[in-house]
Amino acid sequence: MSHRHIDITLTVNGERITERVDARTTLVDFLRETLSLTGSHVGCEHGVCGACTVRVDGAIVRGCLMLAAQCDGARVETIEGLSDAGEMADLQKAFETRNALQCGFCTPGMLLTAQELLQSNPKASRDEIREHISGNYCRCTGYHAIVDAIESVAQSRGGK
């Protein structure tokens, strides 16, 4: 059966949601426009900038390259939920202290990407950090401060 509109049930930041979506709605547009979760940003809309990064079933994905219709049954987490849960409060604090953001457009995507790296590799080196965030553009900071911030959390978490 194929349809222009699809009924989906998913959890977003722990909350169960049922909606009817237009098949062509991307996940990030669904989050921003239907659920008013505007922390995930929309930049290039073709996978290059990473501003739309969200977590689906525990793994980071491009919110602009997944359809909301594909998220039936999925567990979606965004910067709003992860902030509230305090899961990466240390990373957020480090971004602030190290001046790792200016306009903040790239920040939610950077944080989710960095958090995924630190979860699988808590002692990541600067090179590994650079490689892991290679798919996230920042047009303000020049990246050094971002790498510094992530590295400082790698050191504090890894040292624990």
Added chain:
Amino acid sequence: MKPAPFAYAKARSLDEAIALTGEADARILAGGQSLVATLNMRLSTPSLLIDINGLPNLSGIARKNGHVEIGALTRHAEAERSNDITQHAPLIALAMPHIGHPAIRNRGTIGGSIAFADPAAELPACLLALGGEVEIAGENGKRTVKADDFFKGLLETALGPRDILTAIRVPAADKNMRVGFAELARRHGDYALAGLAACARADGKGVKDVRLAFFGVGNTPLRAKKSEALLAEGKIEAAVEALDMTPQDDVQATGKTRKHLAGVLLRRVAAQLTEARL
């Protein structure tokens, strides 16, 4: 921009997916990492997307009769973490970290990369270098196509409009297999400006049965047969001289630059092929 309207169907079986391909302007949706980008830019405007993500038995990595079989829906990230790939398909293991970025690899599929056949993509070249094969399910059942016959032209393969790629198979590595891989890109994870995947058999102090598959320098991954023969004779500089591809100019690099880079890559990979000999 936003995609033009389309209908969406989540296929529950391979047969259902193949049946749905009979509808006008239907497209298969796998990882979506190439397709959804083109939808967003309205570079493609299908009327129906057939989502194959839920199909059983199309995902996973297995060793079978001297081959490594990778199911079409296996995500790049899964292949990247797989011990079977590291041990038995080392060329693919070398290529994986170069494919896009972590979030892309979490969704993108092996089958999607081969089916899409971007001329600058790593996996089509690996499949060609390894002399692998592609398993296809279509209206008239299953068939297998060799890598040498699979890539036909720019984004064009042996897949017909009603076909679904179900798996790829490559020969499992043994102690005499030598592999080499190198690519040059502006930013880590971007599509390559030029790249080379290679496979050979150890032969005394040298190598034989060399297969070189260049990517990013033509409309398809390209074998360089004259250079393969020269490399087997140990003549590296002659092999570089014999490269005869004619890459096009584009915004990233001129054809001349790309051709030069192909020579640089060939020297690097030649060293890897012989270095690996114990």
